[in-house]
Amino acid sequence: QSVLTQPPSVSAAPGQKVTISCSGTSSNIGSNYVAWYQQLPGTAPKLLIYDNNKRPSGVPDRFSVSKSGTSATLDITGLQTGDEADYYCGTWDASLTVVVFGGGTKLTVL
Amino acid sequence: EVQLLESGGGLVQPGGSLRLTCAASGFTFSSYWMHWVRQAPGKGLVWVSRINADGSTTNYADSVKGRFTSSRDNAKNTLYLQMNNVRAEDTAVYYCTRESKIGSESDYWGQGTLVTVSS
Numbered sequence: 001q002s003v004l005t006q007p008p009s010v011s012a013a014p015g016q017k018v019t020i021s022c023s024g025t026s027s028n029i030g031s032n033y034v035a036w037y038q039q040l041p042g043t044a045p046k047l048l049i050y051d052n053n054k055r056p057s058g059v060p061d062r063f064s065v066s067k068s069g070t071s072a073t074l075d076i077t078g079l080q081t082g083d084e085a086d087y088y089c090g091t092w093d094a095s096l097t098v099v100v101f102g103g104g105t106k107l108t109v110l
Numbered sequence: 111e112v113q114l115l116e117s118g119g120g121l122v123q124p125g126g127s128l129r130l131t132c133a134a135s136g137f138t139f140s141s142y143w144m145h146w147v148r149q150a151p152g153k154g155l156v157w158v159s160r161i162n163a164d165g166s167t168t169n170y171a172d173s174v175k176g177r178f179t180s181s182r183d184n185a186k187n188t189l190y191l192q193m194n195n196v197r198a199e200d201t202a203v204y205y206c207t208r209e210s211k212i213g214s215e216s217d218y219w220g221q222g223t224l225v226t227v228s229s
Contacts, residue, residue: 002154035215037155044205044222045147045155050215088155092214097169099145099157099214 003028004089006102012079013110020074020105022089028100032091034072036065039086039104048087049074081109112136112218114206119223122196126227132189132206132220140164140184143209145216146191148202156202159191160209174200196227 005023012018022034033052037045047056049065062077076083089102118130132144146158159170159180168180179192189206203224207216 033213033215035213037216039155044219045216046219047210047215047217050210050217051212054212056217086154090155090157090215098171099147099160101147101155101157104154 002103003093003096003100004091004102006087006089006105008103009106009108011108011110014079014081016079017075017077018079018107020076020087020089020107022072022074022102024070024072024091024100025093025095026070027095028070028091028093029067029072030070031094034065034067034089034091036063036074037088037090039088041085045088076107079109083107084109112208114208114218114220116204116206116220116223119204119225121226121228122193123229124197124227126196128193128196128225130191130193130204130206130223130225132191134187134189134206134208137208139182139187142211144180144182144189145207145209146180146189147205147207147216147219148200149205149222150199150202153202158204161189193225196225198227201225201227 035050036048038048039045093100113135115133145160161180203222205222206220208218210217
């Protein structure tokens with residue numbers, strides 16, 4: 001059971017938009033920025049977005065995030081087949097004093 | 111170029127010990143907090159531990175507290191995870207990660223090393 005809650009899977013057609021949610025509590029998402037990670041099949045995770053919509057070099061602006069209260073959302077627009085991956089949200093939990101992750105969401109581009 | 115290279119994984123019996131190593135290069139290792147994150151086969155990411163830049167402060171997930179110890183040698187640019195009294199549920203790929211300067215996120219990940227706990 002993960003501290004942060006994500007849907008197990010989402011799907012959409014190429015070119016469409018998909019939204020992945022991440023729900024937490026006041027001690028994690030409610031008081032910290034959420035990071036999102038992308039894990040392509042058979043590879044290590046990589047940082048996708050962090051802080052207030054900051055993207056590491058090479059990550060296109062098709063990926064964006066928003067946060068409201070104790071929930072965060074990752075939006076991916078203009079879906080491409082290469083976006084098929086597992087996506088994880090993560091942040092610091094000040095009450096538990098640990099890093100917490102969501103259970104991951106598998107994105108399928110139909 | 112930032113590189114993190116884990117090693118030391120393998121097959122270990124329940125109750126046994128193993129030490130993982132993460133060799134860092136391409137950045138000033140002694141300036142960064144470092145983390146261990148694991149992923150059981152077919153499962154999601156689970157945070158294991160973190161250690162501050164000079165090695166004086168560590169945090170652990172409850173599932174490994176008292177059994178695992180994270181340490182570092184800044185002179186050798188190396189991070190360690192000593193795993194004692196391992197259990198079957200510790201079976202996973204273990205990733206070494208660098209914490210960014212912005213927050214608690216991991217901005218670089220190693221390729222991982224697989225630990226299998228089985229008799």
